[in-house]
Structure formats: C-alpha cells, structure tokens
Amino acid sequence: MILNFAHRGSLTEAPENTLPSFQKAIEHRASAIELDVQLTKDGHMVVVHDQKLARFNKQYPGFIKDYTLAEIKQIDIGSSFSSEFRGVTLSTFEEVLAICPPDLIINIEIKNIPVIYEGIERKLVDCLKEHNRLDNVIISSFDHLALKKVQQLVPNMPLGLLLYYRILKPWEYAKHCGLQLASVHPHVAYTDKEFIDEFHHLGLKVLPYTVNDKAKYQKLIELGVDGVFSNNPQIFAGV
Template structure:
C-alpha cells in the first residue's frame, strides 16, 4: 500500500503545523500526517518546524526555546499566511493529538538540530502515553542520537531515519547504526532505484520528501517508493 503524508498538515491551505492545517488534512482524509516538535523554555512540546519565529512573525525574536508556552500562545503566526488566520498561534502536541484520529498515522519529527533539546525524548513518550497514542506512530529525526534515546525508552515504536545530505551507501550506515529502523526518509533529489532497492532489502519503507509535483510522484512510485511527504493535497489524499 502506498502511504502519502500531509507534510506539516495541509500547509497550502492554512499556516503550516498549526491546528487549522492539521484539521484541513484530516478533512481531506489524509492517511498520514507529518509534524515537527520542539520544546519551550518550560519544557512543553510545541509543533513548529523552524527554530525561530522569523518566517511567521518578524516581531518575535530569539529561539523557540527562549519562550514559555504562555508567551508563545500570545504570538500570532497565522497572519503571515492570511488575514483569515490572524490570531492563530503555535499548537501544542497535546492539542494536535486531540484532533488527529487514531486511525491516521502520525509521523512526529523531533526537530533537534541545530538546537539540542535535552530530555525531549522522555517528554514526548510521556505525552504520547498520556493521550493513549503509542500506536500508529512513526518517530523520525535528522538527529539519530535522539532516535537512539527514543528507542531505548520505547523500543516498539517505529523509527524513521531522516537523511538530508547524500552519503556513501546509506543503507550500510542504517544496517550498522544499531537502530531498529522501519522507514527511511531521504531528500527527493537523490532518491533513486538503487537507494530504494537497497533499503527494501533491509525491510525498510522509503518515504522521500518533499514531493509536490504529480509527475515526480508518479515517477517515484514507478521506482518503488512506499509513499511520500507532500504539500500537495492531490497527492497526500491518494
């Protein structure tokens, strides 16, 4: 079965990673949704890709980690997308978990580079456990150390290995890194037949990011990918 992820929710229709974007993806019956988590100054999980507010609110300086949750909830991130979303703020992971159906696969990326959030793995596990959401989850990260820490806490939850740069024989790295990987998430630019076939030999699904053109999507499906991360509702609804 091909599995396509709504990347940061439906980010072409609402501010990325916010509750409205996640709800839009749910309304489209997306089979899977991807989002990013970071920690606030008071160790609350908030959903955002960037480590700063600069793309969403020019007046808010500093890093996400410099703000408490109550401070973050006063920062408008919706107006930069559209005045229709004026006043929309970052969502907490808890808020997201309350609106995403349990039958929808949720890919949670630990956004741990370049800022390293000490203890985020334990906090994430606790949050998922409290919301009875330890099933139908993938935990991914470019920080493979964070994945190792997460695996040590909850070995049963599938891990997704994120790659940005091209590296030599990444399948050999994945095989020998000590992680029990269920899927790999490579940049679309170098996802080719060899990459896909070698990871399939290891029993790993291959989900490249970010695939927005349907021609590219169809080509990747022909090559054998198991799904993609996409900003295009036409793709992630398939």
C-alpha cells in the first residue's frame, strides 16, 4: 500500500494547517494527513508550521510562543489565503483530532527548531492518550532528541526520522541512533534508489517530502518509495 500524506492538509485549497484545510483533505478521501504542532505562551498545542505569524498576518510580530491561546484565537490567518477564509484562525491540536476519522493516519511533526518547546513531547502523548488516538499515528521531527523523548514515553510509538541535509550514510545513523524508527522522511531532492534500498534493508519505510509533480511521483514509486508527503490533491488522494 502506497501511503500519501496531505501535507498540512489540502493547502492549495484552504489555509494550511487549518480546520478547513484538513476538512478538504478528508473530503478528498485522503488516507493520511501531515500537520505540525507548537506551543503557545500558556502551553497549549496549536497546529502551525511557521514559528512566526508574519507570513499569515504581518500585524503580529514575534513567535507563536509569544502569544497565549486566547490571543492566537483573535488573529485572522485565513485572509492571507483568500477572502473566502477571512476570520479563520489557528486551531488547537485537539480541534483537529476532533474532525479526523479514527482510520485516518496522522503524521504529527514536532516543530522544535529553532525554538525548543520544553515538555511538548509529554503534552502531545498525553493528548493522544486522552483522545484514544495512539493508533494510526506517526510522530516525526527534525529534532531527534524530541523523538527520543517520545520513545521514552511510549516505547511502541511509530517514529519518523525527518532529514533535510544530505549526510554521509544516513542509514548508518538511523541504525545506531537508538530510536525504534518506523520510517524515514527525506527531502525529495536526494531520495534515490541507494537511499531507498538501504533504508528498506533496515525495515524502514521511505516517505519523501514534498512531492507535488505527478511525473516525479511516478518515478519515486518506481524506485520503491512507500509513499510521499504532497500538496497535490491528485497525489494525496491516490488519484
């Protein structure tokens, strides 16, 4: 089974990482979605990629961590996408979970660089337990120490190793890093047959990001990837 993730929801059709974006991905019958979590000033998990608000609303400087949830909920981020979404705000992680069917696979990326959110791993795990959503979940991060903390809290939680830079023999790093990984998530630019084969030898799925071109997608499938993260509804819906 090829597993294609709607990257930040259906971000070409609605503001990324918002409830409308995830609702549209679900309407497309996506089998999996990807989202990002960060913490507000008062410790609430919100779903957002950037650690600053400037790309969505230039009236609000600073980082996500500088605002309380109540303040976040007053900030219009939808208008930067289109007038149709005027008034749409960032969602809490709990709000997103509430609209996700139980069989929908959710890749949760912990955004922990450059801001380090102390305790976000426990908050995330506790929230998943409270909502009975430990199944059909992958937790990923470029912060591999965050993955280690998740593993200590839930030893059997599927973990995704996010990689951005090209490094020498990344499969050796994955083998010896002490993480019980389920998958590796590399940048699409260097995802080649050697990379795929070496990680498959370790028993890990290879899920590159971000694959939007259908020709590139087909080539990666031929090379043996197990799925992709995509902004293209035709790809993440398996069309």
